[in-house]
Amino acid sequence: MTYLTLAVFVVAYGYVAYTAIAISRAMSNRVYRNQALGLAAVTMIIVELALWGVFGPSGILTGVANAAQLIGVWFAFFIGFYYFIDVSIRAARPTDPLFRDTLHWTRVRVGFWVYVISAAIVFPIAAAFDSYNYGANGSSIPAFFQAGIPTLIIIISGAVVLPFAIRRSKDKVLRKQLSWFAVYMAWLVLLYFGGSIISFFHVTVPIVVTLIIFLAGVYPLYRSATSLVTLYKFEKEARK
Numbered sequence: 496m497t498y499l500t501l502a503v504f505v506v507a508y509g510y511v512a513y514t515a516i517a518i519s520r521a522m523s524n525r526v527y528r529n530q531a532l533g534l535a536a537v538t539m540i541i542v543e544l545a546l547w548g549v550f551g552p553s554g555i556l557t558g559v560a561n562a563a564q565l566i567g568v569w570f571a572f573f574i575g576f577y578y579f580i581d582v583s584i585r586a587a588r589p590t591d592p593l594f595r596d597t598l599h600w601t602r603v604r605v606g607f608w609v610y611v612i613s614a615a616i617v618f619p620i621a622a623a624f625d626s627y628n629y630g631a632n633g634s635s636i637p638a639f640f641q642a643g644i645p646t647l648i649i650i651i652s653g654a655v656v657l658p659f660a661i662r663r664s665k666d667k668v669l670r671k672q673l674s675w676f677a678v679y680m681a682w683l684v685l686l687y688f689g690g691s692i693i694s695f696f697h698v699t700v701p702i703v704v705t706l707i708i709f710l711a712g713v714y715p716l717y718r719s720a721t722s723l724v725t726l727y728k729f730e731k732e733a734r735k
Contacts, residue, residue: 497703501549504706505542507713512538515720526586527723530672533579534720540575543568545709548702573615573645577607580653580680583660583673590666597660607648614645650687653680668723675719679712 512535519531547568584600596602654677661673686708693700 497549497701497706500703500706501545504545504710507710508538508542508545508716511535511713511717511720512542514717518720518723522723527668527672530583530586530669531720531723533582534672534676534716536575537579538716540571541709541712543571545706548705570615573611573649576649577611577645577652580649580657581608583676584652584657587657587660587664587666587669587673590669591660591663592665593663595663597663598656600656600660607652611645611648646687650680650683653677654684672719672722675715675722679715679719682712682715 515531515535515538519528519535522528522531581604584597584604588594588597588600657673657677657680661670661677664670664673690700
């Protein structure tokens with residue numbers, strides 16, 4: 496059942512990534528093309544995390560090998576997700592007639608980058624070697640600073656700062672595309688806090704249930720990608 500659900504998960508998210516890449520290849524506008532490619536990259540990161548969730552924590556790799564594996568997975572998640580959010584917020588700023596710096600993002604983002612990059616390297620190493628009792632107690636304070644805070648930075652940046660930037664943008668295509676992505680990020684916020692509550696009561700959620708829940712995220716990601724379809728069709732017609 497788990498492998499069947501995983502297969503459906505990979506196909507669904509893979510189709511979103513394929514759609515985004517196909518649209519980006521027809522784009523001449525650099526901003527829109529980068530947004531489509533960035534969305535495809537984020538979607539593939541989610542697939543990577545799902546695959547690691549099923550096959551990674553099997554105990555096959557330990558020590559240095561496991562540390563290298565975790566660095567690859569978490570570095571992609573922390574850096575990939577945050578990079579796309581950062582780029583999206585900055586892409587929306589030139590389309591604001593007043594060119595406002597949303598929530599002082601140009602300064603805040605630097606501190607976030609330092610923390611996220613540090614956590615992407617330190618957290619996997621600590622977790623791989625079971626440092627700070629992370630393997631036995633995922634709610635430990637050091638583990639929270641290494642993984643919890645970077646995750647909060649990512650999802651709150653996408654669910655709070657990004658909507659502010661979207662609201663100020665006058666680019667209708669970009670607004671629609673980023674709005675759907677912001678919906679996805681808001682959904683991740685609900686899952687994050689819901690998962691924290693479940694963990695507090697020491698309830699274990701089967702991986703197959705987690706995959707099914709995350710399948711719901713395909714819709715806003717797909718809508719985010721296809722929001723560029725109108726422009727995509729226009730450019731195809733213009734080249735005929």
